[in-house]
Amino acid sequence: xxxxxxxxxxxxxxxxxxxxxxxxxxxxxxxxxxxxxxxxxxxxxxxxxxxxxxxxxxxxxxxxxxxxxxxxxxxxxxxxxxxxxxxxxxxxxxxxxxxxxxxxxxxxxxxxxxxxxxxxxxxxxxxxxxxxxxxxxxxxxxxxxxxxxxxxxxxxxxxxxxxxxxxxxxxxxxxxxxxxxxxxxxxxxxxxxxxxxxxxxxxxxxxxxxxxxxxxxxxxxxxxxxxxxxxxxxxxxxxxxxxxxxxxxxxxxxxxxxxxxxxxxxxxxxxxxxxxxxxxxxxxxxxxxxxxxxxxxxxxxxxxxxxxxxxxxxxxxxxxxxxxxxxxxxxxxxxxxxxxxxxxxxxxxxxxxxxxxxxxxxxxxxxxxxxxxxxxxxxxxxxxxxxxxxxxxxxxxxxxxxxxxxxxxxxxxxxxxxxxxxxxxxxxxxxxxxxxxxxxxxxxxxxxxxxxxxxxxxxxxxxxxxxxxxxxxxxxxxxxxxxxxxxxxxxxxxxxxxxxxxxxxxxxxxxxxxxxxxxxxxxxxxxxxxxxxxxxxxxxxxxxxxxxxxxxxx
Amino acid sequence: xxxxxxxxxxxxxxxxxxxxxxxxxxxxxxxxxxxxxxxxxxxxxxxxxxxxxxxxxxxxxxxxxxxxxxxxxxxxxxxxxxxxxxxxxxxxxxxxxxxxxxxxxxxxxxxxxxxxxxxxxxxxxxxxxxxxxxxxxxxxxxxxxxxxxxxxxxxxxxxxxxxxxxxxxxxxxxxxxxxxxxxxxxxxxxxxxxxxxxxxxxxxxxxxxxxxxxxxxxxxxxxxxxxxxxxxxxxxxxxxxxxxxxxxxxxxxxxxxxxxxxxxxxxxxxxxxxxxxxxxxxxxxxxxxxxxxxxxxxxxxxxxxxxxxxxxxxxxxxxxxxxxxxxxxxxxxxxxxxxxxxxxxxxxxxxxxxxxxxxxxxxxxxxxx
Numbered sequence: 046x047x048x049x050x051x052x053x054x055x056x057x058x059x060x061x062x063x064x065x066x067x068x069x070x071x072x073x074x075x076x077x078x079x080x081x082x083x084x085x086x087x088x089x090x091x092x093x094x095x096x097x098x099x100x101x102x103x104x105x106x107x108x109x110x111x112x113x114x115x116x117x118x119x120x121x122x123x124x125x126x127x128x129x130x131x132x133x134x135x136x137x138x139x140x141x142x143x144x145x146x147x148x149x150x151x152x153x154x155x156x157x158x159x160x161x162x163x164x165x166x167x168x169x170x171x172x173x174x175x176x177x178x179x180x181x182x183x184x185x186x187x188x189x190x191x192x193x194x195x196x197x198x199x200x201x202x203x204x205x206x207x208x209x210x211x212x213x214x215x216x217x218x219x220x221x222x223x224x225x226x227x228x229x230x231x232x233x234x235x236x237x238x239x240x241x242x243x244x245x246x247x248x249x250x251x252x253x254x255x256x257x258x259x260x261x262x263x264x265x266x267x268x269x270x271x272x273x274x275x276x277x278x279x280x281x282x283x284x285x286x287x288x289x290x291x292x293x294x295x296x297x298x299x300x301x302x303x304x305x306x307x308x309x310x311x312x313x314x315x316x317x318x319x320x321x322x323x324x325x326x327x328x329x330x331x332x333x334x335x336x337x338x339x340x341x342x343x344x345x346x347x348x349x350x351x352x353x354x355x356x357x358x359x360x361x362x363x364x365x366x367x368x369x370x371x372x373x374x375x376x377x378x379x380x381x382x383x384x385x386x387x388x389x390x391x392x393x394x395x396x397x398x399x400x401x402x403x404x405x406x407x408x409x410x411x412x413x414x415x416x417x418x419x420x421x422x423x424x425x426x427x428x429x430x431x432x433x434x435x436x437x438x439x440x441x442x443x444x445x446x447x448x449x450x451x452x453x454x455x456x457x458x459x460x461x462x463x464x465x466x467x468x469x470x471x472x473x474x475x476x477x478x479x480x481x482x483x484x485x486x487x488x489x490x491x492x493x494x495x496x497x498x499x500x501x502x503x504x505x506x507x508x509x510x511x512x513x514x515x516x517x518x519x520x521x522x523x524x525x526x527x528x529x530x531x532x533x534x535x536x537x538x539x540x541x542x543x544x545x546x547x548x549x550x551x552x553x554x555x556x557x558x559x560x561x562x563x564x565x566x567x568x569x570x571x572x573x574x575x576x577x578x579x580x581x582x583x584x585x586x587x588x589x590x591x592x593x594x595x596x597x598x599x
Numbered sequence: 600x601x602x603x604x605x606x607x608x609x610x611x612x613x614x615x616x617x618x619x620x621x622x623x624x625x626x627x628x629x630x631x632x633x634x635x636x637x638x639x640x641x642x643x644x645x646x647x648x649x650x651x652x653x654x655x656x657x658x659x660x661x662x663x664x665x666x667x668x669x670x671x672x673x674x675x676x677x678x679x680x681x682x683x684x685x686x687x688x689x690x691x692x693x694x695x696x697x698x699x700x701x702x703x704x705x706x707x708x709x710x711x712x713x714x715x716x717x718x719x720x721x722x723x724x725x726x727x728x729x730x731x732x733x734x735x736x737x738x739x740x741x742x743x744x745x746x747x748x749x750x751x752x753x754x755x756x757x758x759x760x761x762x763x764x765x766x767x768x769x770x771x772x773x774x775x776x777x778x779x780x781x782x783x784x785x786x787x788x789x790x791x792x793x794x795x796x797x798x799x800x801x802x803x804x805x806x807x808x809x810x811x812x813x814x815x816x817x818x819x820x821x822x823x824x825x826x827x828x829x830x831x832x833x834x835x836x837x838x839x840x841x842x843x844x845x846x847x848x849x850x851x852x853x854x855x856x857x858x859x860x861x862x863x864x865x866x867x868x869x870x871x872x873x874x875x876x877x878x879x880x881x882x883x884x885x886x887x888x889x890x891x892x893x894x895x896x897x898x899x900x901x902x903x904x905x906x907x908x909x910x911x912x913x914x915x916x917x918x919x920x921x922x923x924x925x926x927x928x929x930x931x932x933x934x935x936x937x938x939x940x941x942x943x944x945x946x947x948x949x950x951x952x953x954x955x956x957x958x959x960x961x962x963x964x965x966x967x968x
Contacts, residue, residue, distance in 0.1 A: 168851035268839065271968060285803050286706035286728075287957050372776070372849045372873040394681065461714045469717055552670060552698030552708070552717060566804075567701065567842045568677050 059431045062423045065416075066438035069480050073453025074301065074445065080456055081294040096295035102278075106299065109274040112191065113256040117249045119196030124203035124248075127350060130343055131204075132211035134333045142347070149354040150201040151585070153541045153558065154194075154261030156577045159565060160358030161194050162266060163365055170361055173375045186270050195262050197354040199255055203248040210244035211237075243318035250311045254304050258446030260544045265565070275300045276448050276544075283452060283548060294456070297449045308444045366574035384575040395576055398560040402580065405471060405556060406539035409478035414532040416479065417486025418524065421494055422516075424487070436487075443484040447544045450480060455548060469551045477549050478539045485538075486531030493527030494520075533591050537584040668694035669901035670717055672709070674702045674724040674806065674888070676862065679765075679921040686917065687908045693901055701840045702728055702806030709737070709893075716895035719902040722888060724860075725806025726763065727813065727953035729889030733760045734953070738891040741903050746910040749927045751939070753949075754887040763887025764909040764926040765918040768942050769811040770883065772864040773855040774848050775873045784880045785815070788830050788857060795834035796854035798844040799967075802960050805841050807886050811858040813959045814884040814947035827966060830857075837967040849874060865922035865936045878937060882945040887926065 081093045089095075096102055127146065130136040149157070164170045165185045172179045185193075214237065222232040263277040273281075275296050282293035335343055364375065366384055373379045388395035417439075424436045442450055454477055458468040467473045497520060505515035543558040550559060557580040564573025673680040677699065684695045698708070702724045709718065709732075721738075723729050732738050738760045747755055747762060754763030773781055777796075782788065788797050802809035816823040836853075838844040841860050847853040849872050864876040890909050892902045908914055915925045924932045924939055932938050 163850075166847065166850070166852040271837075273968070281803075283711070284707050285701070285703040286710070287803075287960070288707040288710050290711075370871055371846070372774070372851065372871075374850070455711070459711065459714060466715070468715060469712070552672065553696030563699070565843065565846075566840045567675055567699075570846055 059423050059435060062420055062435045063431065063438070066435065070438055070441050073450065073457045076456040077294050077297050077301065077449065077453045080290065081298040084291050093295040093298045096292055097299055102296070105273050105275055105278050108272060109257055112274055113253040115188070115192040116195045116199060116256040117252050119192045120200040120203045120252050121249065123196055123200040123350065124207060126346060128204050128207035128211060132208045134335050134343065136335070136343060137332060145351065146204060147201050149198055152198070152358060152581065153543065154198050154259060155265050155543055155562060156362060156581070157198055157358040158194055158262045158265040160361035162269065163361040164357050165190070168374070170364065170375060188272060191262065191266055191270065191272060194266060195256060195259065199252050202251055202255070206244050206248035210241055214240050243315055246314045247311055250307050254307050254444070257300060257303060260448055276446065279448050279452060293452055297452050300446055301449050304444055304446060362574050362577050365571055366578050368571050371570065384571045388572055388575050388579070394555065395560060395572065398555040399557050399580065401554055402540045402556040405474050405478065406536045408475045409482070409539045410532045410536035412475060413479045413483055413486050413535045414528050417483055417531055418490050418528055421487050421490035424491060439487045440484045442480055447481060451477065451545050451548045454480065471551060471554065474546070474549055477545045478542060481542065481545060482535040482538060485534040486528070489527040489531040490524055493524045497523050533588065537588060540580055540584050667898055667901060668696060669719045669898050669905055671695060671697045671720045671722065671905065672705045672718045673697055673699050673722040674705055675699055676921060679917060679923070682917050683909065683914050686913055687905060690908060691904055693904070701804045703804040716893065717897065718893055719896040719898045720890060720892055720905050722890045723806055724886070724888050725810050726887050726889055727810060727949055727956050728806050729761045729891055730949060730953045731956065732891060737894055739894045741892055741906055743903070744910060745907045746927065749929050750910070751926065751928050754926050761889035761891055762906055762910065762926070764890050764914070766885050766887040766924040766926065767807060767860040767862050768878065768883055768885045768924070769807060769858045770861040770864065771855055771857050771877045771879060772845060772848060772859050772874055774851055775875045777851055777854045781875060781877050782855065783877065785857060786826055788835060789826070789833050791833070793833060793854065797835045798838040798847060798853050798856040799835055799858055800841050800844040801837050801839050802963055804839060807841065807860050808858050809956060809960060810886040810952065811884045812963055813952040813955055814945050816959060817947040817951050818945045827963070831967055861936065862922040865933070869935070878942055882943045884945055884947060885924065885939065885942060
């Protein structure tokens with residue numbers, strides 16, 4: 046088969062895929078780089094660096110990097126113990142923990158941050174519950190608080206990666222060490238840690254990039270404490286007067302380069318420090334049963350973690366959405382459902398925003414599912430150069446920070462003389478969502494594809510099926526779970542997407558995320574929080590429903 | 600056929616499906632509530648020429664039923680802007696697309712859309728920002744505006760580009776649960792008892808805050824900067840748009856907000872929130888909120904109808920009901936608030952403020968960041 050393949054250097058379909066991705070993903074990024082090196086229409090390779098050299102701009106860059114560093118530390122401190130507990134002790138019996146621990150990541154960060162602000166501010170919910178905390182709460186409004194909020198949002202990534210790595214190492218190696226007389230610390234230092242390095246580095250860099258790219262928390266909490274980072278400044282220069290696209294693209298180029306560089310380092314690390322731990326012998330896990338104080342400490346830790354990462358933000362969101370008068374705080378009789386009824390009234394701006402969100406997300410998810418499947422089918426095993434290019438391009442939006450991608454898309458589609466007039470229409474929004482979330486579908490379908498044994502397609506062919514027939518009757522049906530998973534993922538995160546919606550929505554349109562954001566800025570916080578409850582609640586319900594559905598199918 | 604050839608056939612079909620999907624999604628999202636699409640761009644390109652011939656012959660234009668749509672960029676306030684649009688729709692039957700944001704964001708959007716203008720009418724919350732647009736040549740004159748002569752003299756320009764259909768005064772809003780002795784003037788906030796307890800809206804977002812800051816600097820010059828520096832040293836914090844600055848005062852996280860728009864405070868008081876408002880002794884700024892027709896407006900005639908509506912009795916009544924100051928001098932403001940005649944003003948000159956606006960914004964942000 047390989048000999049047959051090599052005869053064709055570039056197939057029609059792969060070429061089309063590269064062309065499409067080139068237009069959707071790569072060209073916007075090239076536009077950013079071009080704009081940043083041509084500040085008054087003239088070539089100046091150093092222009093972005095000059096912008097960054099400006100004292101204020103370099104401070105912003107330093108802020109971003111420092112934030113990334115501290116959030117990696119914070120997320121590690123949070124995730125390491127829970128990953129150990131879930132991988133190696135009988136805490137793992139509690140399967141519900143797996144689902145619950147993911148919730149913080151599924152909470153949109155701008156909503157979570159608002160929850161924290163309402164909870165911790167002067168005379169906020171915490172001080173109303175426990176008045177003596179008023180001496181502590183001001184300290185929260187600092188870099189420490191920002192790191193805490195972001196770590197509590199991002200730790201699930203690191204948790205999943207570390208837990209899987211710990212599970213894969215298995216206990217054989219450790220037992221071997223113990224048999225030969227190694228103590229716990231010795232085993233940790235010489236066996237577990239080296240085996241973990243690669244996974245941890247991957248996770249840490251992922252957290253670092255996610256922090257650099259994060260917009261929601263800097264836009265709410267960061268602005269409040271005066272901690273400005275790259276993303277919030279890019280947003281400022283593109284959306285509030287006086288705007289400065291030169292600075293915005295320069296900062297975008299810097300952010301883009303940083304993320305691509307980290308992604309490259311990540312690749313090197315994962316290749317260099319890779320040990321084969323999965324052998325033919327099979328992996329045996331021994332679960333340590335926790336006893337006495339260990340058990341107590343473990344569950345105390347878990348409850349504190351859940352309280353901080355889920356309890357606090359959701360408490361604030363719920364309470365704020367139910368308040369009659371915000372000035373009366375937490376007092377009996379100050380609760381009402383009026384905000385919800387006002388929000389869901391027919392023809393109200395809130396309901397319109399919610400419906401637009403669903404419509405756009407539906408379109409985006411469908412297009413992304415079709416496009417992603419098409420791309421994944423062409424990537425195949427990624428043996429050839431052209432296929433690897435398709436692979437890399439289609440995963441690029443995952444590496445590039447959202448706000449950078451959006452700035453690029455604006456530059457491209459709003460360029461003078463652009464023949465396709467979709468800028469400022471809802472098609473543009475759908476296109477942006479698709480570009481943003483394409484990697485999810487591609488990944489899901491690709492992994493589904495890899496699980497299909499070639500003997501199945503070969504069997505189809507032996508019995509005279511054409512390629513199209515085999516695809517339709519053998520491959521696609523087997524891929525459906527992957528496509529559906531990609532569809533679901535795109536649908537739910539499209540509904541919550543903030544940064545693309547803020548910058549790209551046509552003038553008269555609002556979606557739930559921008560509605561919430563606008564309520565914090567100009568409207569009623571209570572209405573914004575009610576919308577947050579409804580949109581997060583609905584998407585979660587849909588996820589659960591679809592999960593159950595696919596469970597029944599199986 | 601080799602495998603690859605077959606695959607390429609498959610991929611052709613996929614590309615077809617893809618194209619279909621794009622078309623379907625375009626239609627689908629249209630139903631989801633939009634109309635701003637390609638065809639309309641083509642239509643609107645043709646419309647201005649048609650409109651100019653029509654407005655040359657106004658009688659003929661009046662006989663004709665208005666049709667099509669009008670696109671409005673409005674710097675709030677939320678409820679009022681929506682009510683006005685609803686009223687306008689009911690009266691004219693026109694379709695209205697409205698984008699609501701802060702003054703800063705609207706100006707940014709206009710700038711970003713220079714290549715492909717879509718807006719017809721812009722309503723800002725800052726008079727100098729409106730004048731700046733006019734000076735750039737971005738607006739057009741509408742001399743035929745009905746009732747424009749009833750506006751306060753300084754709330755409309757001679758060439759009839761800017762119509763100050765409403766206005767707000769900048770005041771000091773404080774939390775009545777936390778403050779026993781309300782402040783009487785701006786400089787009070789330099790006092791240690793107000794340490795870290797005061798917000799001021801961000802002038803790069805809030806047009807009205809910019810008007811106050813530049814108006815104050817216009818009268819006091821460098822001494823004005825000295826005061827802002829003292830306030831900064833006493834922990835006065837920059838806090839986003841008007842509502843963002845006011846919210847923490849309502850909940851008690853901050854004690855007061857300076858240079859916040861007064862109508863928001865009156866509305867909060869009416870709702871029962873524990874806040875009060877003072878008009879500072881040394882004077883303040885009343886900033887008319889200008890409505891303008893853009894030069895590149897695709898639907899000029901409808902835009903003019905909208906301006907007429909803004910100055911009508913009905914819309915002016917809505918302005919009063921929203922606790923703003925109505926632009927027409929013959930219509931009284933809401934009885935629970937101070938009237939125009941009772942507000943002491945600083946001495947300021949809009950032209951100076953307009954010229955200095957961007958520089959003041961930058962300097963102020965630098966000082967407060």
